[in-house]
Amino acid sequence: MKAIEIRNKYLRFFEKNNHKIIPSASLIPENDPSVLFTTAGMQPLVPYLLGEKHPEGTRLTDYQKCLRTVDIDEVGDNRHLTYFEMLGNWSLGDYFKEESIKMSFEFLTKELNIPVEKLSVTCFKGDDDAVRDEESAEQWRKAGIPDDKIYFFGKDDNWWIAGEEGPCGPDTEIFYDTGKEKCSESCNPSCDCGKYVEIWNNVFMEYFKNSDGTYSKLKQKNVDTGLGLERMAMLLQGKKTPFETELFSKVMEELEKMQKNDIISSRRIVAEHLRASMMIIQDGGRPSNTDRGYILRRLIRRMTRHINKLGIDLNELPKLIDISVESLKEMYPELTENKEIIKNVIIEEKNKFIRTLQNGEKEFEKAVNIAIKNNQKVIPVDVVFNLYETYGFPQEMTEELAKEHNIEVDVKDFDKLFKEHQEKSRMANENKFKGGLAEQNEMTIKYHTATHLLHKALQIVLGEHATQKGSNITSERLRFDFSNPQKVTPEELKKVEEIVNEQIQRGLEVTCEEMTLEEAKNSGAMGLFENKYGNSVKVYTIGDFSKEICGGPHVKNTSELGTFKIKKEEASSAGVRRIKAVLL
Ligand code: SER
Numbered sequence: 001m002k003a004i005e006i007r008n009k010y011l012r013f014f015e016k017n018n019h020k021i022i023p024s025a026s027l028i029p030e031n032d033p034s035v036l037f038t039t040a041g042m043q044p045l046v047p048y049l050l051g052e053k054h055p056e057g058t059r060l061t062d063y064q065k066c067l068r069t070v071d072i073d074e075v076g077d078n079r080h081l082t083y084f085e086m087l088g089n090w091s092l093g094d095y096f097k098e099e100s101i102k103m104s105f106e107f108l109t110k111e112l113n114i115p116v117e118k119l120s121v122t123c124f125k126g127d128d129d130a131v132r133d134e135e136s137a138e139q140w141r142k143a144g145i146p147d148d149k150i151y152f153f154g155k156d157d158n159w160w161i162a163g164e165e166g167p168c169g170p171d172t173e174i175f176y177d178t179g180k181e182k183c184s185e186s187c188n189p190s191c192d193c194g195k196y197v198e199i200w201n202n203v204f205m206e207y208f209k210n211s212d213g214t215y216s217k218l219k220q221k222n223v224d225t226g227l228g229l230e231r232m233a234m235l236l237q238g239k240k241t242p243f244e245t246e247l248f249s250k251v252m253e254e255l256e257k258m259q260k261n262d263i264i265s266s267r268r269i270v271a272e273h274l275r276a277s278m279m280i281i282q283d284g285g286r287p288s289n290t291d292r293g294y295i296l297r298r299l300i301r302r303m304t305r306h307i308n309k310l311g312i313d314l315n316e317l318p319k320l321i322d323i324s325v326e327s328l329k330e331m332y333p334e335l336t337e338n339k340e341i342i343k344n345v346i347i348e349e350k351n352k353f354i355r356t357l358q359n360g361e362k363e364f365e366k367a368v369n370i371a372i373k374n375n376q377k378v379i380p381v382d383v384v385f386n387l388y389e390t391y392g393f394p395q396e397m398t399e400e401l402a403k404e405h406n407i408e409v410d411v412k413d414f415d416k417l418f419k420e421h422q423e424k425s426r427m428a429n430e431n432k433f434k435g436g437l438a439e440q441n442e443m444t445i446k447y448h449t450a451t452h453l454l455h456k457a458l459q460i461v462l463g464e465h466a467t468q469k470g471s472n473i474t475s476e477r478l479r480f481d482f483s484n485p486q487k488v489t490p491e492e493l494k495k496v497e498e499i500v501n502e503q504i505q506r507g508l509e510v511t512c513e514e515m516t517l518e519e520a521k522n523s524g525a526m527g528l529f530e531n532k533y534g535n536s537v538k539v540y541t542i543g544d545f546s547k548e549i550c551g552g553p554h555v556k557n558t559s560e561l562g563t564f565k566i567k568k569e570e571a572s573s574a575g576v577r578r579i580k581a582v583l584l
Pocket of ligand 1: 039041088202203225226227
């Protein structure tokens with residue numbers, strides 16, 4: 001059964017059982033800077049698990065795009081993925097253990113036709129915080145799971161919480177027996193040998209873990225379940241790895257055709273990271289040096305390096321993207337629509353990286369040789385940092401390279417060096433800024449404020465990815481560089497111009513506050529040049545329209561600016577556009 005069929009069967013089954021199908025939330029959590037990506041189906045539903053009313057009712061089902069990065073370095077083996085799809089059903093204070101288990105059992109055995117002999121389950125064994133989950137075990141017995149296939153474990157295995165604090169509870173997990181021999185007498189579903197594969201997790205969320213480690217009861221008893229789609233497809237298709245399912249197989253076969261070196265782990269890394277990168281870009285992520293952007297950068301750079309390792313020409317990347325989109329288009333039609341943007345972003349990042357990749361690898365080899373010659377087993381941190389600073393090698397990639405060479409790296413002081421480096425560039429930029437101030441006059445100050453209005457207007461019209469890449473102001477004009485994969489259309493430019501002029505006409509007051517960088521970020525200020533500032537920053541607010549970390553100075557009121565006119569839009573570098581504009 002293809003993954004899309006499993007997804008459709010799942011949603012229909014729960015719909016039939018009075019659940020409302022809700023759309024997948026974005027991979028990039030909205031209004032939640034505390035997590036980088038959506039990691040579980042329940043994440044966008046937290047307010048409702050806590051008691052808020054969901055507009056669609058108390059029984060919900062969906063497929064959720066998820067990304068987990070904890071195991072990123074394990075990708076390449078036969079099972080780990082960063083991106084995956086989670087099918088889920090929820091009861092928000094509606095049904096509880098009995099009905100949840102009945103439905104799961106029926107779906108697995110009647111809809112997916114999994115023989116009951118293939119199933120084992122685990123339940124919570126109880127502790128000071130919550131009782132032994134006999135209730136779930138009893139339901140499994142009634143369903144037909146024999147006692148010797150019902151296991152009890154503690155919190156490590158049978159308690160689910162996202163992070164350290166929040167809604168949580170005991171869970172019952174369902175395992176599929178692959179038929180492999182037991183690895184030992186005591187082999188059971190908690191064993192990692194591959195005999196048992198976890199297929200579904202039903203969490204009975206009736207607790208809230210507080211920040212002090214204690215548990216309170218939630219207002220309502222919820223059910224939160226999650227079924228990993230790729231895994232289920234793999235098992236139902238009788239495959240040994242998700243890479244052999246239709247989700248990856250075409251890309252894997254193409255890589256095999258193209259490769260000069262036969263390295264299965266590299267083929268998997270390329271196929272997996274390619275899909276994950278495409279999904280992140282699809283939901284608005286762009287490569288950068290921080291947070292989500294850094295994860296995306298790591299994924300694309302690691303993939304690029306492994307394409308190289310396979311001996312495949314990097315110019316084949318667009319073809320691989322085409323094949324991957326083709327394999328996924330039934331599941332995510334939006335990928336076809338955005339294929340060009342996805343290609344542009346991946347190829348631009350790849351280009352950035354290959355310029356330095358070979359030199360960086362040579363530099364790395366040199367360091368390895370020196371270490372070997374000196375009988376050292378560790379590459380010093382300054383080499384690791386230099387690879388990062390000069391060659392754009394993420395620290396983790398150097399660690400991976402080192403592992404391949406059976407050598408260790410010292411990364412203990414990496415963060416310290418990183419901070420020192422930031423401080424140096426901050427000072428250099430302050431000096432530049434001081435230089436800039438000398439040229440300040442009435443007109444340049446006006447252009448400065450107009451630049452903030454333009455920046456915000458671009459984000460409104462083009463999207464949040466349209467962030468500042470550079471700015472240059474003279475008494476005659478402003479020049480502004482920003483990320484955007486394609487040319488900005490004349491209609492979009494007109495819209496931007498209109499928005500800026502509207503703000504000028506509204507006569508918005510421009511105010512300035514000093515605060516810490518942290519406070520600035522929390523206030524929602526755009527902080528694009530964070531590294532360049534010290535701990536205390538100035539935040540300029542223009543009415544209700546824009547908030548940006550900036551050294552200033554600015555006009556007092558936007559009505560001073562006159563009329564804003566865009567004169568030119570052109571490419572500045574790959575993925576970066578440039579606008580020149582004047583005030584009349
Ligand atoms: N939240 C649980 C999990 O992620 C069930 O969906 O496993």
